[in-house]
Amino acid sequence: MPDLSVAIGSLRMRTPVMLASGTVGYGAEYEGLIDFGAVGAIVLKTVTVQPREGNRPPRLCETEAGLLNAIGLENVGIERFLEEELPRASRLPAPLVASVGGGDVEEFAELARAAGEREEIAAVELNISCPNVERRRLPLWADPDRVKEVVVEARTETSKPLLVKLSPKAGDVVSVAQAAERAGADALVVGNTLPGMRIDVDARAPRLGNATGGLSGPALLPVNLALVWEVSAAVTVPVVGSGGVRTADHALEYVMAGATAVQVGTAVFSDPRAPSLIASGLARTLERDGLEDVSPYVGLARKRGGR
Amino acid sequence: MPDLSVAIGSLRMRTPVMLASGTVGYGAEYEGLIDFGAVGAIVLKTVTVQPREGNRPPRLCETEAGLLNAIGLENVGIERFLEEELPRASRLPAPLVASVGGGDVEEFAELARAAGEREEIAAVELNISCPNVERRRLPLWADPDRVKEVVVEARTETSKPLLVKLSPKAGDVVSVAQAAERAGADALVVGNTLPGMRIDVDARAPRLGNATGGLSGPALLPVNLALVWEVSAAVTVPVVGSGGVRTADHALEYVMAGATAVQVGTAVFSDPRAPSLIASGLARTLERDGLEDVSPYVGLARKRGGR
Amino acid sequence: MTVARDSYLFTLDVPREYPEPQPGQFVQVTTLAELVLRRPFSVAGFRDGRHLELLVEVRGKGTRGFAEAEYGSTVDILGPLGNAFTPPAEAESAVLVAGGIGVAGLRYLAEKLLVEAHRTLALVGDRTRDALLDHLFPEPAGGGRYRVMTATDDGTAGFHGAVTSLLEDQIGRLEGNARIYACGPRAMVREVARIASASGLPCEVLMEEIMACGVGACRGCVIETEGGYRTACKDGPVFDAADLVLAEADDDGP
Amino acid sequence: MTVARDSYLFTLDVPREYPEPQPGQFVQVTTLAELVLRRPFSVAGFRDGRHLELLVEVRGKGTRGFAEAEYGSTVDILGPLGNAFTPPAEAESAVLVAGGIGVAGLRYLAEKLLVEAHRTLALVGDRTRDALLDHLFPEPAGGGRYRVMTATDDGTAGFHGAVTSLLEDQIGRLEGNARIYACGPRAMVREVARIASASGLPCEVLMEEIMACGVGACRGCVIETEGGYRTACKDGPVFDAADLVLAEADDDGP
Numbered sequence A, B: 001m002p003d004l005s006v007a008i009g010s011l012r013m014r015t016p017v018m019l020a021s022g023t024v025g026y027g028a029e030y031e032g033l034i035d036f037g038a039v040g041a042i043v044l045k046t047v048t049v050q051p052r053e054g055n056r057p058p059r060l061c062e063t064e065a066g067l068l069n070a071i072g073l074e075n076v077g078i079e080r081f082l083e084e085e086l087p088r089a090s091r092l093p094a095p096l097v098a099s100v101g102g103g104d105v106e107e108f109a110e111l112a113r114a115a116g117e118r119e120e121i122a123a124v125e126l127n128i129s130c131p132n133v134e135r136r137r138l139p140l141w142a143d144p145d146r147v148k149e150v151v152v153e154a155r156t157e158t159s160k161p162l163l164v165k166l167s168p169k170a171g172d173v174v175s176v177a178q179a180a181e182r183a184g185a186d187a188l189v190v191g192n193t194l195p196g197m198r199i200d201v202d203a204r205a206p207r208l209g210n211a212t213g214g215l216s217g218p219a220l221l222p223v224n225l226a227l228v229w230e231v232s233a234a235v236t237v238p239v240v241g242s243g244g245v246r247t248a249d250h251a252l253e254y255v256m257a258g259a260t261a262v263q264v265g266t267a268v269f270s271d272p273r274a275p276s277l278i279a280s281g282l283a284r285t286l287e288r289d290g291l292e293d294v295s296p297y298v299g300l301a302r303k304r305g306g307r
Numbered sequence C, D: 001m002t003v004a005r006d007s008y009l010f011t012l013d014v015p016r017e018y019p020e021p022q023p024g025q026f027v028q029v030t031t032l033a034e035l036v037l038r039r040p041f042s043v044a045g046f047r048d049g050r051h052l053e054l055l056v057e058v059r060g061k062g063t064r065g066f067a068e069a070e071y072g073s074t075v076d077i078l079g080p081l082g083n084a085f086t087p088p089a090e091a092e093s094a095v096l097v098a099g100g101i102g103v104a105g106l107r108y109l110a111e112k113l114l115v116e117a118h119r120t121l122a123l124v125g126d127r128t129r130d131a132l133l134d135h136l137f138p139e140p141a142g143g144g145r146y147r148v149m150t151a152t153d154d155g156t157a158g159f160h161g162a163v164t165s166l167l168e169d170q171i172g173r174l175e176g177n178a179r180i181y182a183c184g185p186r187a188m189v190r191e192v193a194r195i196a197s198a199s200g201l202p203c204e205v206l207m208e209e210i211m212a213c214g215v216g217a218c219r220g221c222v223i224e225t226e227g228g229y230r231t232a233c234k235d236g237p238v239f240d241a242a243d244l245v246l247a248e249a250d251d252d253g254p
């Protein structure tokens, strides 16, 4: 029986299949539907300092091979998160990763400390794609210097593994990744959704209440895969691939591009069994190839003909 | 009979349906297959100063609702283009737009002059997504200052309408667009392909010889549509939408987001009749809505509920 | 089974251990493998603990794909999901108001009410006679405790006018207390809510919104209520009409 | 029609004005509406000016979709496209070397050669007997001017070994001049080219590459030749083996 486990610092995961932030809420909603025992870690929905109402509906729109969402980071705020949601989530048989979204450096630091203090939480993911409170020319997710500050401050507040989730819309993702690494990130998640929109030509209006939203699902896979390829060549910390993973082969694509683990989001909507099917598919592939763990696959496509 | 014509400066187009650069080569290859009479303009394949061999194969890879291409700007060079290809293309019953790709400011200027001198050419499109010859921190397509220089210089070399084709991978596309506008661009094409890749897990290697390529087709539509939405709100020159247009409704989405015209690329591969079907579909919609031309649709989604 | 132009009634055989759905609940269906989202459909009937009925109108890709599924093929469903209608009190008559395919959301409730011999008035409206789905409600039984009335916009069958006008017309003639249940287009729902409020009658409506998870996890399907955004999939799909913030601008629906 | 596990022979009725294809040419087929690219298939036969035959092996989504198309449905094709095989000279015997589904690329040529009673030796190879497609070549006619021989990797039928070994074995026994035609996996093509070159025989091969436009416009389907990159769709798909740059690393194909 091959060993699928991977680790990001002290975050030890049974399989490289993580659940992506925001798609499984606070986890408990999917109890009985997702086999959490096959999951490496659950990244909980991003929380902010204050509760957020989120965007006006409609918040979802399906597009060819993709999903647009404009949830607008609706969440209960860090306080109720820690009091109410976390205890419920901690019943689930998989490590929990808190995803936090700050409007500025101080908020990120505050959130990282508050979340990191709780023993139910195995690691903290910084979602730097959040809407900004500060008014700067460059949004946070595109500005290596600010990302560095955010990570440095969060780093001082917690000793738990820090994952930084990058945005594919940053023109120069590699510089942002390197800044996060230098500032002490333990892993980089590549990446979040890409801005997108659709228009209802009959209603003559955007399909989303917020006009634009974030693109996820199969359509996003080639884009984030190329970013994993680029980023993993430029950093030494583990990279976690996210975007359009539905099958074990998709997970393997990310791994062969240089990722150590993957996050599964949209695929859970069409099939809650996807995470466990991906894990068992990976196990079968390892067995077929006579391997004991996934590490030989990491970055394999670069070693083999990758130019 | 509604009038579908639109204009970009002196470039008068019968319909807002243009053919995108690189997908119909130098035009003549599609003679007898595409109804060029229904086409607003043909943007010819990007030419560079020197001939280019292009990338090693495989150069194409289909992905969910998208196409990855890594042609690598294979082209015959400006000289043979003007001598051999242009005369052939000029037989076609649609205005020709030359697409040029320079490695630096001087090359763009040289190409714009050489192409602009020819009367067969109705307008010049600057493809600023080309690989760079100069070694700078920011690639050209992401650097508003350099884009401005390129457009200023090209502008002095030709009085023909200048279209500037932006790249969706620039983090801050709006600034690039505004720089191009200020420098004298007559229209902005939004936009080119997005970097992407796929890996063949059996071969354990990238599917493209060049590893990464550009994503086009339906998967790209929501992304470039959101950019058209953003850019058209920030500039006053016409915007041309490009990315995933296959039907008249897709064209209308771009128009309602703020575009004056669209370019059709990948859809021609699956159906060479797509451009004329899109044009006739638009005509039918205009008739249904009792409109005489497309201008009332331009940006309509913003007027109606667009936030 | 085709039940009107572009509307189909499906019977799915479910496993023996399948939980009994409550009227108002829905299932999330994989209609086409290449789609990213499942599609939600109300439970439109449940027989013998083994047969789940769905009533589906073709609206786009997913519903078309589902309608074209081969007889005998396997369907992947998630559910029953969501909350349920509050049953009427002993003394209340039930008034069901269905517009168009809204019949799907109320049919299972109607069947339960008929079985329980509850005093029930079902109003079914549509554009024109050929579109009407009133025949999908159970057949009126003897004793007059259960009645179905129809309305068509063009007057080709039943009441000539909107089903909401028929409701206004009938509401005065009801004896004793009543509870209203509605399902249909946004504009109709808004009008029913207004009428109920004006008459001081309790009213529950089944709200449609595009859904991803279907289990309250993604916050994608929210409906605006007086108490803030609530999920249609978990807090709903049934809402107290008095709680809803129904803006005219949203009448087109999602 | 199923002709082997996962291989199908299709007959398409084409309009009367359809141009007669030449052996080696191909058509671009819309196999599934949701795919972005058409799929190229060799003309595997053309009868009575009205029936175009395609021989398709299921490899992925597109070929599977095509194989599952309903009998009697309409297929959208573009073509005939590409160049053609050079017919053998009067005095040359034709040696056809087909590996696996490569039979598709040579079948139409074989039929023409048979009709013209040209001296022809067709070698067909595959992994095992059940996969062999030799029966899709026209039946050997009397007079011995047309012969089909088979090879299987596992020896379950015909020559035990690679079809290229069979070629080496047979090539010495040919009388007079010969011209070789090959279609199959990259590794096979490379080996045939080597054998042809060693024997000083002219050799043409049909090359496969992923295609978008199919008409030489997009430069997506290039093959490396001594003279630089050439398009498989317009300059090819038939290439003089001597011109090709066939690297071992590319054996997996696109």
Ligand SMILES: Cc1cc2nc3c(=O)[nH]c(=O)nc-3n(C[C@H](O)[C@H](O)[C@H](O)COP(=O)(O)OP(=O)(O)OC[C@H]3O[C@@H](n4cnc5c(N)ncnc54)[C@H](O)[C@@H]3O)c2cc1C
Pocket (backbone or CB within 6 Å): A062, C026, C039, C040, C041, C042, C043, C044, C054, C055, C056, C057, C058, C059, C060, C061, C062, C063, C064, C101, C104, C105, C207, C208, C209, C210, C211, C232, C237, C253, C254
């Ligand atoms: C709780 C619930 C119960 C429902 N019950 C039924 C039912 O019993 N029978 C039935 O026919 N339909 C029902 N619907 C609506 C049904 O889910 C949609 O018609 C279906 O999802 C459309 O899918 P499509 O792929 O065919 O259309 P699409 O191509 O996805 O969209 C077509 C149009 O329908 C709109 N739409 C898409 N999804 C929804 C949605 N979930 N709700 C409302 N509008 C939508 C789109 O915005 C678009 O304008 C229900 C919806 C909900 C939320």
Ligand SMILES: Cc1cc2nc3c(=O)[nH]c(=O)nc-3n(C[C@H](O)[C@H](O)[C@H](O)COP(=O)(O)OP(=O)(O)OC[C@H]3O[C@@H](n4cnc5c(N)ncnc54)[C@H](O)[C@@H]3O)c2cc1C
Pocket (backbone or CB within 6 Å): B062, D026, D039, D040, D041, D042, D043, D044, D054, D055, D056, D057, D058, D059, D060, D061, D062, D063, D064, D101, D104, D105, D207, D208, D209, D210, D211, D232, D237, D253, D254
């Ligand atoms: C000129 C020409 C003639 C051909 N004639 C025939 C024929 O007569 N019968 C037949 O069965 N096949 C033929 N092929 C191959 C056929 O086009 C591919 O098998 C088909 O496109 C695969 O489509 P798919 O969607 O099923 O596979 P995909 O899911 O697209 O891919 C499956 C695998 O096949 C590879 N592949 C995809 N497209 C091609 C391609 N065009 N050429 C080679 N490999 C490809 C992919 O890289 C992948 O590894 C021909 C190809 C060319 C270029």
Ligand SMILES: Cc1cc2nc3c(=O)[nH]c(=O)nc-3n(C[C@H](O)[C@H](O)[C@H](O)COP(=O)(O)O)c2cc1C
Pocket (backbone or CB within 6 Å): A020, A021, A022, A023, A045, A046, A067, A069, A071, A073, A099, A127, A165, A191, A192, A193, A215, A216, A217, A218, A220, A242, A243, A244, A245, A263, A264, A265, A266, A267, C212, C218, C220
């Ligand atoms: C409905 C929805 C909500 C999401 N919410 C969050 C979020 O709160 N925080 C976050 O970091 N990412 C969020 N994401 C992004 C996902 O975590 C994931 O990175 C992205 O969807 C790409 O992966 P996928 O294609 O597997 O879904 C959300 C995605 C979806 C579809």
Ligand SMILES: Cc1cc2nc3c(=O)[nH]c(=O)nc-3n(C[C@H](O)[C@H](O)[C@H](O)COP(=O)(O)O)c2cc1C
Pocket (backbone or CB within 6 Å): B020, B021, B022, B023, B045, B046, B067, B069, B071, B073, B099, B127, B165, B191, B192, B193, B215, B216, B217, B218, B220, B242, B243, B244, B245, B263, B264, B265, B266, B267, D212, D218, D220
């Ligand atoms: C095969 C291929 C070649 C292309 N070559 C060029 C090119 O030479 N110059 C250019 O500006 N854009 C080029 N493009 C981009 C297209 O012009 C177009 O902007 C892009 O494909 C998005 O539109 P689509 O989805 O309609 O194809 C190419 C696209 C494809 C698919």
Ligand code: FES
Pocket (backbone or CB within 6 Å): C210, C211, C212, C213, C214, C215, C216, C217, C218, C219, C220, C221, C222, C231, C232, C233, C234
């Ligand atoms: S669909 Fe996810 S919360 Fe309702």
Ligand code: FES
Pocket (backbone or CB within 6 Å): D210, D211, D212, D213, D214, D215, D216, D217, D218, D219, D220, D221, D222, D231, D232, D233, D234
């Ligand atoms: S497929 Fe476009 S050039 Fe061959």
